[in-house]
Amino acid sequence: MLYDEFNSYKNFAGADVFKNKATEKTDILKNLNPAFSMREYQKEALGRFYYYCEEYHQKLKPVHLMFNMATGSGKTLIMASNILYFYQKGYRNFIFFTRLGNIIQKTKANFLDPNSKKYLFADKITLGGQEIKIKEVDNFEGVNDEDINIIFSTTALLHSRFNFARENVLTYEDFADKKIVLIADEAHNLSAETNNKISKTEEEDRRNWENTVVRILNANSQKDNVLLEFTATARLEQEYPDILEKYKDKAIYRYDLKEYRLDGFSKDVRTLQINAPIMERALSAVIISQYRRKVAEKYKIALKPVVMFKANRVSIPKEGISKEHNPQIVVSSIFKYSFHKLIFELGEKHLRQQTLIKNATLQKAFQFFNEQKISVVDLVKEIKRDFAPEKCLTVDEDKDLEQKQILLNSLEDQNNEIRAIFATEKLNEGWDVLNLFDIVRLYNSRDAKRNKPGKTTVQEAQLIGRGARYYPFTLGEFTGAYRRKFDTDIQNELRILEQLYYHSVTNPRYIQELESVLVREGIMPSRTVQKEIKIKSDFKNSDFWKNGYIFLNSRKENLGKDVFALSDAKAEFDHNAEINIFQLPTRESIEKDLFVAGVGVGVKVKIEIRNYKIADFGLHIVRTALAKIPAGRFDELKKIFGNIESVKDFISNEKYLGGIKIKVKGTSEQVENLSQIEKLSIAGFVIDKVLEIAGKEKKEYYGTKEFKAHLIRKIFESDKILQLDSESPRAQNMREFDFSTRDWFAQNEIWGTSEEESFLRFIDETITKLKRKYQDIALLRNEQFFKIYSFENGEPFYPDFVLFLTEKKTKQEVMYQIFVEPKGDGSLDEDSQFEKSKEGWKQEFLLEIERDNGLDLDIFKIENKEFRLIGLPFFNEGQVNIALREKFEEVFMAQLLPA
Numbered sequence: 001m002l003y004d005e006f007n008s009y010k011n012f013a014g015a016d017v018f019k020n021k022a023t024e025k026t027d028i029l030k031n032l033n034p035a036f037s038m039r040e041y042q043k044e045a046l047g048r049f050y051y052y053c054e055e056y057h058q059k060l061k062p063v064h065l066m067f068n069m070a071t072g073s074g075k076t077l078i079m080a081s082n083i084l085y086f087y088q089k090g091y092r093n094f095i096f097f098t099r100l101g102n103i104i105q106k107t108k109a110n111f112l113d114p115n116s117k118k119y120l121f122a123d124k125i126t127l128g129g130q131e132i133k134i135k136e137v138d139n140f141e142g143v144n145d146e147d148i149n150i151i152f153s154t155t156a157l158l159h160s161r162f163n164f165a166r167e168n169v170l171t172y173e174d175f176a177d178k179k180i181v182l183i184a185d186e187a188h189n190l191s192a193e194t195n196n197k198i199s200k201t202e203e204e205d206r207r208n209w210e211n212t213v214v215r216i217l218n219a220n221s222q223k224d225n226v227l228l229e230f231t232a233t234a235r236l237e238q239e240y241p242d243i244l245e246k247y248k249d250k251a252i253y254r255y256d257l258k259e260y261r262l263d264g265f266s267k268d269v270r271t272l273q274i275n276a277p278i279m280e281r282a283l284s285a286v287i288i289s290q291y292r293r294k295v296a297e298k299y300k301i302a303l304k305p306v307v308m309f310k311a312n313r314v315s316i317p318k319e320g321i322s323k324e325h326n327p328q329i330v331v332s333s334i335f336k337y338s339f340h341k342l343i344f345e346l347g348e349k350h351l352r353q354q355t356l357i358k359n360a361t362l363q364k365a366f367q368f369f370n371e372q373k374i375s376v377v378d379l380v381k382e383i384k385r386d387f388a389p390e391k392c393l394t395v396d397e398d399k400d401l402e403q404k405q406i407l408l409n410s411l412e413d414q415n416n417e418i419r420a421i422f423a424t425e426k427l428n429e430g431w432d433v434l435n436l437f438d439i440v441r442l443y444n445s446r447d448a449k450r451n452k453p454g455k456t457t458v459q460e461a462q463l464i465g466r467g468a469r470y471y472p473f474t475l476g477e478f479t480g481a482y483r484r485k486f487d488t489d490i491q492n493e494l495r496i497l498e499q500l501y502y503h504s505v506t507n508p509r510y511i512q513e514l515e516s517v518l519v520r521e522g523i524m525p526s527r528t529v530q531k532e533i534k535i536k537s538d539f540k541n542s543d544f545w546k547n548g549y550i551f552l553n554s555r556k557e558n559l560g561k562d563v564f565a566l567s568d569a570k571a572e573f574d575h576n577a578e579i580n581i582f583q584l585p586t587r588e589s590i591e592k593d594l595f596v597a598g599v600g601v602g603v604k605v606k607i608e609i610r611n612y613k614i615a616d617f618g619l620h621i622v623r624t625a626l627a628k629i630p631a632g633r634f635d636e637l638k639k640i641f642g643n644i645e646s647v648k649d650f651i652s653n654e655k656y657l658g659g660i661k662i663k664v665k666g667t668s669e670q671v672e673n674l675s676q677i678e679k680l681s682i683a684g685f686v687i688d689k690v691l692e693i694a695g696k697e698k699k700e701y702y703g704t705k706e707f708k709a710h711l712i713r714k715i716f717e718s719d720k721i722l723q724l725d726s727e728s729p730r731a732q733n734m735r736e737f738d739f740s741t742r743d744w745f746a747q748n749e750i751w752g753t754s755e756e757e758s759f760l761r762f763i764d765e766t767i768t769k770l771k772r773k774y775q776d777i778a779l780l781r782n783e784q785f786f787k788i789y790s791f792e793n794g795e796p797f798y799p800d801f802v803l804f805l806t807e808k809k810t811k812q813e814v815m816y817q818i819f820v821e822p823k824g825d826g827s828l829d830e831d832s833q834f835e836k837s838k839e840g841w842k843q844e845f846l847l848e849i850e851r852d853n854g855l856d857l858d859i860f861k862i863e864n865k866e867f868r869l870i871g872l873p874f875f876n877e878g879q880v881n882i883a884l885r886e887k888f889e890e891v892f893m894a895q896l897l898p899a
Contacts, residue, residue: 001236001244003068003254006048014830016837018047025050028084030692031125035117036077039482040838041263045069045078045253050085052252061223065252068234070260070522072432072469075230076110079183080120082228083111086181087148088127091226093140093178094150095216097158098185104152106409106432107185111150112136117413118432139170140178159209162216175219181226182216186233232257232465233521257465258522262728264483266468267437267500269524271515274357275506278330278442279342282309284362285438285503287354289419290383291365292437292496294372299494301473306411307438308421308467311335312445312456314396327444327505332396335442336422343387348376361501368493392420411435412471425459436467440503446510453513461517467500468523488783490530490723525725531751533783534719539746544776548804550715551707551817551869552786555794558702560642565655569640571694573686575661580689581609582682584666610671614686615651615658617679622651625683631691640694662686701794707869710786712804716746720783724751744770744777752781755822756800759875762889763803769897776806776815788819790845797842805896813865816896819846823874832881834874846871850895870895 010017022043023029029038038046045067052059069075083094096107109116111134114123125132134148143149153161161170217227229250235243236251260266274281289305296303311332342350355366369379393407410416412435447454453461472481475494486495504511518524539545563569574580614622626632626647634647644650652658662682664671674682739749744767750756763770763779770777780802787796799819807814821842829836834843849871872892878885 001248001254002250002252003048006051006252014832014837015826015828017830018051019043019838020830020836021047021050025081025085027088027127028081031084031122031127032077032080033120033122036074036120038077039074039265041069041255041259042074042078045255046081048252049078049082053085058249060249062217062220063226064217064229064250065227066229066231066234066247066250068231068236068251068254068256070255070257070266071232071465072266073232073255073260075185075232076107077120079185079228079230080111082183083148083150083181084125084127086226087132091179091181092145092147092149093143094148094181094183095153095158096150096183096185097153097155097213099155100186101154102405102431103185104154105405108136108152109409117410139174140180141174155209155213159212162212163208172215172219175216175225176221179220179224180216181228182213184213184227184229186231256522261468261522261525262725264487265470266484266523267470268484268487268495268498268723269464269468269500269502269518271502271504271511272359272361273504273506273508273511274359276357278327278335278505279338280353280357281503281505282335282339282440282442283342283346283350284354284357284359285309285440285501286383286387286420287351287365288361288496288501289438290379290386291361291368293386294374295368295493295496296473298372299475301475301497302414303471303473303497304412304414304417304419304435305437306419306421306433306435307440308423308436309335309339309440309442310460310463311422311424312443314424329445330442332394332422332424336392336394339420339422340389340392343384346380346384348380351376351379361496364493364496386419391417392422393418394422396422396424408433431466432469433466434469434471436500437471438501438503439464439467441505444505444507444510446507446513448509448513453517457510457513458517461514461521461523464500464502464518465521465523471497473497487724488720488722490721529724531722531724531749532719533722533750533781534748535716535746536740536748538743539778540713542776544778544804544806545713545746548712548776548778548815549709549867550712550786550802550804551709551867552715553704553707553789555701555703555789555796558700558794560638560640563641564643566659566690566694569694571690573660573662573690575611575663581663581665582685584664584670584678606668607665608668608671609663609665612662612664612674612682613658614660614662614683617683619648619651621676621679622657622683622687623647625680625687626651628684629688629691631695632687640691657687657690660686660690701789703789703791703794705791715786716780718785720785722751722783744779746778746780750781752800753822753824755824755875755877756781758877759801759820759822762875766892766897770805773808773897774805774816775808776804778804780804788845790841791848792841792845795841797845799846814868815865816868816870818870818872818896819849820872821846821874823876825876825880828880833884834876839874843874847873850891 006018019040022038025046032038049065049067052065053063067075067078069078079096086094096104096111098104098107106118110118110120113119114121121134125134130146132146132148133144134150135144137143137149137151139151140149162172213227217225219225234247234251234254236247236254238244257266272284274284276284285307289307292305293303296305309332311330313329313331315333316331354362374382393404395404395408407416407418408421408431411418411433441460445456447456470482470484474481475485478485484498486492486498489495502514515524519526535545560569566572626637630636637644637647637650641650641656644653644656650656662685664674664682670678739745739747742764744763745760750760767777782798782800782802784798786802787798789796799821801820801822803816803818803820805816805818807816823834823839823843827834827837827839829840834840849869872895873888874884875888876884
């Protein structure tokens, strides 16, 4: 497969070779919405794409590539980047198509609506010094060649417009001289010809429109058209050999749900079975949802969790429903009526009845309400208010479809008050939602045949996959908003914000079938293991545990106090650089007869370049230019340039804007007599560039060089329960070690990577030498017990290990604290080192600790003791680069066991 070939190239060229290619395309990145920071795997996808287009020697024309990426992984941001890339390559016309109409609507919001919170482009798109507009068009005749022109279509409509005579028809001949980029969302449908699990009619329909797409792709006589497919379910498995064959030279990147989950970007999916009547189960889900909301409120996290109630009938079957409740059939409208009635009549007795249900999560919820002094009476009032009829949405009825679609696509917005959704099948595909935390399966039926999950079960699993998208939040120093934070602390009450609950009546066989699909799709691990990490009792009895210290730094907000000039902010303006010359419009023209040879006639004007100082334009001009952008306000400028006294100081001071020169190019008359508007434009041009660079270079925080003493027993006092995916490298037990016999290891056991196991072997082999010099030796694994902060930007870092040593036989007790970070070959850069990799900053930070003699250790309470802080280079087994292992051992021995 193509992605396997690229994987091999990455192993040879370095782990970040593709990501670096993506970050080099700064013109593309700066034209995307800064609210959506590019994740590592998205950089990987784009870097592979750029490499294929620009460097890959076996590139095929027309270009046809497929991205197999998990639901929720941000495929649309990749599409937006692709559009900008092809615009730079001269493409102006794009066709976006998909099978589902609701995907069309949300993608229009992504690409066209700057007021949408999910809009993916920058407020102002500028390429080649020119502002670019994105326009929805019906065809490509008469469009503006400076715009990005996009046709949005369903697959059925696209096929119809090309193949059936009618108004607004498109023809293949029209496309012969046009360069078109086709973007197919959920592109696995293009593989319909290989899928023998669809009906004959379905297969014929899909074949027809697939042929249409292929004909469009090949319509350009120079083979310049492009087809990019995006799908979460490509079926690139051995069971589908025809699909594998078809996409062997097209599937450029694979990042499936399993990888997405292992990387921490999805919620943890849990099933909750309760053997109770339907309305009691519905109320249980409501209570858990309200518990989740109140936990978020406690930590000032803006979250409005949504519950979906899933029925399996839109209307009453023809045969009717028996008077006695049939658990296999639940009609959405009937349930909705019963639910509203329940909420209207809700009282204390209903909630007290819920306390009798033997479920750990419900019990935790009521315990939390009690601790937060939320009485049963108050809880009833809140639920009545939050789940009132106007805050519930029915998506099965055709009434007000457009308004419902708007509400569905904006559920995360704070002004969207919807808490409950009633649905059957309409939301199984093409729905983006982050704050869906509870799905209640109201019916109790199975459609398995010969022990294989049926179509309904598969659809239910896919719905869970859509709900499993992580709801982003930051908390204190947890800066990774879109990643799970509590896998190593599952007892934390905030863990409920990382879990999706699938509620059903007790039905073990069905749950087993559902879980088998969830595991197959990668939404759920095949097995999780829970391991308790605690301090050994012998170590707890030691004086070192009772009285030992660990030194940790903190981070502070960077207020620009160390910035005294543009140069300090790395924001100098090079007026000699070609891209920094301001070009005035000279209004030259050339007129030419198309069928007559020659260059045409026109009036040439004399062009001059003149130097100006920005300050010479006048204080009022530059102040107006600053006021036009948010970053130009004094409070914003002060965050970067902390020593400026006023806006006037920033404008006139030679160290800031006052010292900037600019070259202006235009006619003699123009450059001699600049108008006020031209001066304003020139000042804005300079200020935009300076503040853009300064903003990128600004560090929000910095790590202090003061390390304060904390008692080790206080930092490591809590036992940790780890929840590990059985397929994670960390879930493999380290069988070579009996930790009970290693007195130098302070914890009961460790669950880590092969690199960590190799490091432990190194310590085990070195322990005899260490014991000759040191009386106290303690190694602890840091399961997010503590963090230290980069001196440069305050980025938090959790070193994997900390080693404590106390020297023997010294007049003054000397104690060493050594931070250690094992790192595998997967993090190596193209030079088989770590310096240029995304993890490189951590190693540099550790080495800074080692090099920096200016560290301030807070030891005013500790007499007759000397403390030394040491950071080591990454530990690496040395399988790819033996020099890395040798370097670690060299520094370790030199610092701790000198000859």
